[in-house]
Amino acid sequence: xxxxxxxxxxxxxxxxxxxxxxxxxxxxxxxxxxxxxxxxxxxxxxxxxxxxxxxxxxxxxxxxxxxxxxxxxxxxxxxxxxxxxxxxxxxxxxxxxxxxxxxxxxxxxxxxxxxxxxxxxxxxxxxxxxxxxxxxxxxxxxxxxxxxxxxxxxxxxxxxxxxxxxxxxxxxxxxxxxxxxxxxxxxxxxxxxxxxxxxxxxxxxxxxxxxxxxxxxxxxxxxxxxxxxxxxxxxxxxxxxxxxxxxxxxxxxxxxxxxxxxxxxxxxxxxxxxxxxxxxxxxxxxxxxxxxxxxxxxxxxxxxxxxxxxxxxxxxxxxxxxxxxxxxxxxxxxxxxxxxxxxxxxx
Numbered sequence: 001x002x003x004x005x006x007x008x009x010x011x012x013x014x015x016x017x018x019x020x021x022x023x024x025x026x027x028x029x030x031x032x033x034x035x036x037x038x039x040x041x042x043x044x045x046x047x048x049x050x051x052x053x054x055x056x057x058x059x060x061x062x063x064x065x066x067x068x069x070x071x072x073x074x075x076x077x078x079x080x081x082x083x084x085x086x087x088x089x090x091x092x093x094x095x096x097x098x099x100x101x102x103x104x105x106x107x108x109x110x111x112x113x114x115x116x117x118x119x120x121x122x123x124x125x126x127x128x129x130x131x132x133x134x135x136x137x138x139x140x141x142x143x144x145x146x147x148x149x150x151x152x153x154x155x156x157x158x159x160x161x162x163x164x165x166x167x168x169x170x171x172x173x174x175x176x177x178x179x180x181x182x183x184x185x186x187x188x189x190x191x192x193x194x195x196x197x198x199x200x201x202x203x204x205x206x207x208x209x210x211x212x213x214x215x216x217x218x219x220x221x222x223x224x225x226x227x228x229x230x231x232x233x234x235x236x237x238x239x240x241x242x243x244x245x246x247x248x249x250x251x252x253x254x255x256x257x258x259x260x261x262x263x264x265x266x267x268x269x270x271x272x273x274x275x276x277x278x279x280x281x282x283x284x285x286x287x288x289x290x291x292x293x294x295x296x297x298x299x300x301x302x303x304x305x306x307x308x309x310x311x312x313x314x315x316x317x318x319x320x321x322x323x324x325x326x327x328x329x330x331x332x333x334x335x336x337x338x339x340x341x342x343x344x345x346x347x
Contacts, residue, residue: 118214196269
């Protein structure tokens, strides 16, 4: 098609919510993050915008919850702004604050083949805390765990793979095994029957086996995993078979080489990072905040995965530098919200 019309004259539909997390740009600040968004593309001027005005994720009768989410997403009910910071302080209803979010969401004991687990998740800003929660919840499942080890190698710029036997001393196998890149399964993958997992790469998009799809482990074998998921068309569970594949971390490790990891493309998903939870709708959501959120839209994304106040539980404790506000006037709870208003309203 030889013409100068954008997209060759094809109709392009894009969907999104600018209150949610912005594109991830490594080591970028606010301005660089905004510049990376589709709103700053030269093509944005050709789009006609239609606004969704009804929250279809929240339960129909939850008007108070819907209004509260909008105040978080728009940052329109600010208690105060932190000095020398873009961050603002917002109030969290005490009725959703708990002392142990893991216990509140998952209880003391889990059972195998409990399909309702796919409708539950605990969210947290950082991977380190997500891993800890996943380990704790996995211990609640009965039965023995099974470990799967990856085979790791490096890919140089000429796309040739160098296996462990050929690696020089600069790339020992133990070092490669220790690497943990975003979107890459772990070297040591510990699983149990009944555990919730999430796919880390697209396997079959037409069948809905995409990066971010959550499944429940039905059985564990030496060379493949049986897992169940819900078919959106008929709401019935289907069994999927997942094999080991090559997972490649391209330019995500700050190294002069790329890592290739042959492993099942899954991670435990009783807990997820807030960013990874985008697109999920859950019947029971826990938010674990040992640190405050630190990027645009994270608080809004986490809270809006739930469908009502009743579905949502939050645990706030202080670990590290980004701490919650210590003052608690009127016995309310407060935390940090980060919203780039220029990103939400950019033309």
